[in-house]
Amino acid sequence: MQYAFSFFYFFDYKIIQNAMWKHYLKVAWRNLKRAKTFSLINIIGLSLGLTCSILILLFVKDELSFDRFHEKGQQIYRINSKSTVNGETGQSSITGTLEGPRFEQNVPGIKAFIRYQQAGTNIKRGTDVEPLRLFRTDSNFFQVFSFPLIAGDPATCLKDPYSIVLSKDEAIRQFGSTDIIGKTIQLKQDSAFVPYTVTAVAKNCPENSSIRFPALALFRASKADEQNDENWFSHYLNTFVLLDKNANATQVEHQMQKYFQKDASxxxxxxxxxxxxxxxxxxxPIYQLQPLERMHLDKDVHSGNGIVATGNITNAYIMGPLHFLSC
Incomplete structure (x- = not known):
């Protein structure tokens, strides 16, 4: 008897609830018809508010997600420098040939280095010549950064001086396919065109990546260049270092500067x-380590030479609260 009573009570409650909703909808519709202009303004305002809120949320989320997809991201740092010229202090993200190899060899806690340089060139197809956005980097690039390959071996694809890695879009643009391992393209080197062999095809770089490449080839530095101490002060590329998991970045930074002063002063x-x-x-110069995951929003150090332009963390801080205020 008690269960029957509960059932009928629940059944009556659902009927009443449905009737109330119908009543509310009728009242709302009548009000809309009675004050059409006022209702239209409210609906448009609500729609614009929701749209702006969603766009702000997407913008903030995108800015804060930059470079956070790398598996070893928390161990990767960019080498920056700070120097004072005629009383004015400035910071730079551009380094030279020597920072990577010499710090790796002489500073405890540094496991690997990656130099990354924009080195645009021309590509020849038949008799046609067109520009190619080529970047040069060290052979362990794909072992430090998490850029997946569609085809090819990440450990060996940049070992050969005349090997090249194309992004998916660039592979399709050049060959109409991603099944192109072993095919060659003609790249201009000095005054002649030289054949480069495609050794890998990479997935397109994510939009929230500071590093975006259509084509990668091996970075080249002669033995004479790497032995010339004046190249401490010839800055034209970006240098990243991979630290040991247990390394303290502040201590590594201190040891970098100590070695640099000894070796270069x-x-x-x-x-x-x-x-x-x-x-x-x-x-x-005073060398600093900048975490990869903070690089994009550091407005004090402008990116260059192949790194996507920096954002501004102040904008993210401002837009974040605005999103919640607009809700």
């Missing part, structure tokens, strides 16, 4: 004398 002062630059007009 003599060359620095000799170059000042060589070019007639007053000693007190420029300081020896």
């Amino acid at each position: 003599g060359t620095f002062h000799a170059m000042l004398q060589k070019f007639g630059i007053p000693e007190n007009s420029i300081s020896l």
Whole structure:
């Protein structure tokens, strides 16, 4: 008897609830018809508010997600430098040939380095010549960064000086297919076109990546270049380092600067004398480690030479609260 009573009570409640909803809908419809202009303004305002809120949320989410897809992302840092010239202090993300190999060899805690340089060139197809956005990097690029390959071996695809890796879109643009391992393309090198063999095809870089490449080839530095101490001060590329899991970035940074001062200060002062630059007009650079995952939103260090332009963390901080206020 008790169960029967509960059933009928629930049944009556659902009927009443449905009737109430119908009543509310009728009242709302009558109000809409009675005040059409006012109702239209409210509906448009609500729609615009929701749209703006969603767009702000997507913008903030995208900005904060930059470079966070790399498996070893929390161990990857970009080498930046800070120097004072004529009393003005500035920061730069551009380094030279020597920072990567010398810090790896002489500073505990650094497992690997990656140099990354924009080195656009021309490509020849038949008699047609067109520009190619080529980037050069070290052979362990795909072992440090998490850019998946559609085809090819990440450990060996950049070992050969005349190998090239194409993105999916670039492979289709050049060959009409991604099944192109072993095929060759003609790249301009100095004054001649040289055949490069396709050794891998990479998935297109994510939109929230600071590194985006259509084509990658091996970075080249001669033995003479890597032995020339003046190249500490010839800055034209980006250098990333992979730290040990247990390494302390602050301590590594300190050891980098200590080694740099020991190895390069003599060359620095000799170059000042060589070019007639007053000693007190420029300081020896101070090296810093910038976490990869914070790189995009660091407005104090502008990216260059192949790295996607930086955003501004202030915008993310402002837009975030605006999203919640607009809800």
